[in-house]
Amino acid sequence: MSKLVIPRKTVYRLSLYYRALQRLRTGKMATVSSAALAKAAGVKATQLRKDLTYFGQFGTRGLGYSVEALGKQLTDVLGTTRLQPVILVGAGNLGAALLRYPGFAKEGFEVLAAFDLKATKTRARELGVKVLPMTKLGEFIGEHHIKMAILTVPGVVAQEVANQLVEAGVLAVLNFAPIILQVPDNVVVNNVDLAIELENLSYFIQ
Amino acid sequence: MSKLVIPRKTVYRLSLYYRALQRLRTGKMATVSSAALAKAAGVKATQLRKDLTYFGQFGTRGLGYSVEALGKQLTDVLGTTRLQPVILVGAGNLGAALLRYPGFAKEGFEVLAAFDLKATKTRARELGVKVLPMTKLGEFIGEHHIKMAILTVPGVVAQEVANQLVEAGVLAVLNFAPIILQVPDNVVVNNVDLAIELENLSYFIQ
DNA sequence: CTGTGTGAAGGCTTTCACAGCC
DNA sequence: GGCTGTGAAAGCCTTCACACAG
Numbered sequence: 356m357s358k359l360v361i362p363r364k365t366v367y368r369l370s371l372y373y374r375a376l377q378r379l380r381t382g383k384m385a386t387v388s389s390a391a392l393a394k395a396a397g398v399k400a401t402q403l404r405k406d407l408t409y410f411g412q413f414g415t416r417g418l419g420y421s422v423e424a425l426g427k428q429l430t431d432v433l434g435t436t437r438l439q440p441v442i443l444v445g446a447g448n449l450g451a452a453l454l455r456y457p458g459f460a461k462e463g464f465e466v467l468a469a470f471d472l473k474a475t476k477t478r479a480r481e482l483g484v485k486v487l488p489m490t491k492l493g494e495f496i497g498e499h500h501i502k503m504a505i506l507t508v509p510g511v512v513a514q515e516v517a518n519q520l521v522e523a524g525v526l527a528v529l530n531f532a533p534i535i536l537q538v539p540d541n542v543v544v545n546n547v548d549l550a551i552e553l554e555n556l557s558y559f560i561q
Numbered sequence: 562m563s564k565l566v567i568p569r570k571t572v573y574r575l576s577l578y579y580r581a582l583q584r585l586r587t588g589k590m591a592t593v594s595s596a597a598l599a600k601a602a603g604v605k606a607t608q609l610r611k612d613l614t615y616f617g618q619f620g621t622r623g624l625g626y627s628v629e630a631l632g633k634q635l636t637d638v639l640g641t642t643r644l645q646p647v648i649l650v651g652a653g654n655l656g657a658a659l660l661r662y663p664g665f666a667k668e669g670f671e672v673l674a675a676f677d678l679k680a681t682k683t684r685a686r687e688l689g690v691k692v693l694p695m696t697k698l699g700e701f702i703g704e705h706h707i708k709m710a711i712l713t714v715p716g717v718v719a720q721e722v723a724n725q726l727v728e729a730g731v732l733a734v735l736n737f738a739p740i741i742l743q744v745p746d747n748v749v750v751n752n753v754d755l756a757i758e759l760e761n762l763s764y765f766i767q
Numbered sequence: 768c769t770g771t772g773t774g775a776a777g778g779c780t781t782t783c784a785c786a787g788c789c
Numbered sequence: 790g791g792c793t794g795t796g797a798a799a800g801c802c803t804t805c806a807c808a809c810a811g
Contacts, residue, residue: 362779362780364779364780365780366761366764366765367757367761370757370760370761371741371757374739374740374757375741378740388791388792388793389792389793390792395741396741397741397752399781399782400792401781401782401783402780402781402782404792404793404794404795405780405781405782405794405795407793407794408793408794408795412793412794414792414793414794415788415789415792415793416787416788416789416791416792416793416794417788417789417790417791417792417793418789418791418792418793419791419792419793420793433760433764439759439763441759448658448661448662448663449658449659449662451658452654452655452657452658452659452661453655453658453755455654455658456654456655456755457654458739458755458756459755459756459759461756462756462757462759462760464756464759464760502763502766503759503762503763503766505759526766527762527763527765527766528762529755529758529759529762533580533664534580534584535577535581535601535602535603543762543765543766545758545761545762546603547753547755547758549659549662549664549665549735549753550664550665550667550668550670551573551576551577551580551668552735552751552753553645553647553665553668553670553709553711553735554576554639554668554670555572555573555576555751556709556733556734556735556749556751557645557708557709557733558572558639559572559733559749560708560709560732560733560749568801568802570801570802571802594769594770594771595770595771596770605803605804606770607803607804607805608802608803608804610770610771610772610773611772611773611802611803611804613771613772614771614772614773618771618772620770620771620772621770621771621810621811622769622770622771622772622809622810622811623768623769623770623771623810623811624769624770624771624811625769625770625771626771
């Protein structure tokens with residue numbers, strides 16, 4: 356039962372499976388084979404089956420998995436982790452875009468507020484979310500028990516802002532700044548570096 | 562010499578090292594130890610040293626690496642892969658933001674044009690880049706020998722657009738749509754799924 | 768004594784092969 | 790016959806331990 360034994364990469368793929376399943380659900384299919392679901396999720400069938408056995412067995416041999424039941428199992432494992440309130444720090448180009456990006460809300464994350472040096476009402480109206488000055492950061496995190504933050508500030512101030520976030524109680528950071536944040540062990544950071552993704556891609560086309 | 566033997570993950574980290582080095586270069590340091598550079602890049606020192614030995618040995622025992630020389634080596638390996646022309650398809654919220662994002666240009670990628678169903682001159686002026694209708698996609702790719710594309714269209718049309726890209730000759734796609742693209746073996750896809758990154762983060766804070 | 772280079776060991780994931788069930 | 794569940798094998802990376810150079 357303990358989540359702790361589920362490998363990191365497996366957890367990541369569980370999200371992929373859940374997504375793929377949702378698409379199938381709208382397609383009215385009652386059942387999926389590991390082969391079909393695996394293809395939709397971009398992995399090998401055996402990998403999917405092994406991943407699922409980390410937390411039980413709910414397939415029917417000869418038939419596949421019940422879309423309904425598997426979906427429920429996945430929400431049980433990932434489910435409690437969704438619907439988290441999140442804040443965004445740094446409402447520049449990228450930050451502003453992410454605020455307008457429907458993908459977060461669609462997957463159950465609500466961005467409660469954005470923080471920026473320039474916090475004006477006009478900006479708030481533009482972005483459709485509360486925009487507060489950086490001075491209110493700690494207070495807001497404490498009051499709303501925020502655990503997750505999206506960090507879209509320039510690289511040069513990222514570490515400093517991260518320190519503030521951690522001090523205020525944030526435990527997870529989705530970091531878009533192109534630097535490695537130094538944080539305590541109990542804080543998790545996922546880095547998204549778009550330039551590096553492009554660079555990496557280009558390497559593999561010779 | 563052959564790039565082919567450099568592991569995927571190593572290539573990815575080379576970009577991290579290069580970034581970290583650039584920061585040190587502005588700091589006027591002439592030399593770095595593997596320990597210092599590794600910390601800046603968020604990896605273990607032994608890992609960095611092993612990564613570097615895949616394409617030579619240019620450290621000085623007892624001293625460290627020459628910032629200058631190592632930087633040059635890294636550009637030699639990654640360098641030819643930079644300065645690639647790129648197009649962006651889907652100038653919605655996320656796409657528009659990426660066009661304004663200075664990170665790509667800073668790392669040597671020029672976005673030559675954006676493609677969207679709604680291609681107006683006003684839009685082009687707003688975004689600071691040529692915006693063309695989807696009907697011109699294939700032609701443009703062919704004429705400009707484009708090999709890389711950033712895909713920021715809605716999930717439901719992503720596969721269809723990807724097919725067009727591949728057919729026109731694109732070999733690498735940075736995909737932001739939350740689906741797994743089915744492409745031929747000679748085409749590389751890197752997926753960036755922001756909602757999954759958040760979901761994954763939240764799992765690890767219990 | 769500091770810090771690199773590297774074979775060997777270790778650990779983690781993925782894949783295989785096939786037994787078992789519908 | 791079709792498809793899942795899973796121990797065993799293989800593969801891939803990371804880390805260790807230490808020889809070696811400045």
